[in-house]
Amino acid sequence: KELGIKDSPELHAQDTLKGGDYKGDPAVVETMTHGALPAAEWLKNTVGIKYEPHNLFLFGGNSVKRALIPVGQTGTEYITKLSALAQKEKIPVVTGMKAVALIKNKEGRVVGVSCESNGKKYDFYAKGGIILATGGFGANAAMVKKYNPSLDERFKTTDASGTTGEALYMAQKAGAELVNMQYIQTYLICDPISGVIELIADARFDGAILGKRFVEELQRRDVISHAIVDQPGSYCYVLWNDNIGKISNTVKVHPEEYETFTKQGVMHTADNLKEVADFFKIPYDNLKATVDRVSQMAKDGGKDLDFHNRGGLKDLSTGKYYIIKAVPSIHHTMGGVRINPKAEALDKNGKPVPGLYAAGEVTGCTHGTNRLGGNAYTDIMVFGRIAGQQAAQAAQAAK
Structure with missing residues (x-):
């Protein structure tokens, strides 16, 4: 409410069913969405999970920001706290x-x-x-x-x-x-070498773009993945600048990824677009035209006239710039x-x-046919509790 977000279990169910092309079981989906808040409260109050305050993600395919984000933005917070609780309750593992x-x-x-x-x-x-x-x-x-x-x-x-x-x-x-x-x-933004998720590239939730844009950055995972595979070479680039990096907790909490992917040569930091283009041998004129187009729409209110990015566009006209190469990997x-x-x-x-x-x-x-981001944790926590009961x-x- 403090963020001005209007949401409900019914809207969550509607998004989930639509995102899966209505192949999900409505009764099961509605049980999940109505159990989401009680499960989150149990995780917070009983298990001791800490969530980032006032930081909800708008994962692709969702109508509104609704994904709670644990501190550290990985599953470690869940694993350590659930393991500690199991040990405390003397549950054998x-x-x-x-x-x-x-x-x-x-x-x-x-x-x-x-x-x-x-x-x-x-x-x-x-x-x-x-x-x-x-x-x-x-x-x-x-x-x-x-x-x-x-x-x-x-x-x-x-x-x-x-x-x-x-x-x-x-x-x-x-x-x-x-x-x-x-x-x-498939998860759309992954390391071309190992296949692991490039969490730092989730800066797209805060305005990063997919190179020479070919799809909405906040579309369903399957839609973006298929669009990437259809590109020459079946890969894409994710690009953002300091304007986005300074507001993105996603970028801030993954410094180890920055170091690893930079060392591997799949990520690069540059002061200007020419350096970005030269490093990955991207046609500079194409890159500049894309950035100029996005930046102008951002200055005109952020409305995306090309791909209708539901999160709004951000100004990319000035550096520093960060770019990472990405491919889809089998995910769920x-x-x-x-x-x-x-x-x-x-x-x-x-x-x-x-x-x-x-x-x-x-x-x-x-x-x-397709899982919306945030629904895997919701699924296991809600039905794990039901199964246990x-x-x-x-x-x-x-x-």
């Missing part, structure tokens, strides 16, 4: 353990997980049920190509190396239906286990698989 199959009892209820570690087999049992929260399959190149052949060997990934999708087949073998597996999202798999609003895994007939719950990227009916209630009933 077993590492170095590979899950290989779900265990069912003779009544057909999922009651445990069969695992392996160092050649030995271990079975873990649970009274309330098993919750899958294993993420997607973005780091499994063969699986990605199987479900979406257009995303072939050219694409690296932003995902952790363990995001390989075996739990999806475990769930399927236990009776759960997999849906929307072909919908795989929208498909997975079909669930209902209670986070229960469903079979092909829409019936719950007894004892099996799922939350987050391992599920497949929330985001449709459901399993706890089932455990109580089993006593």
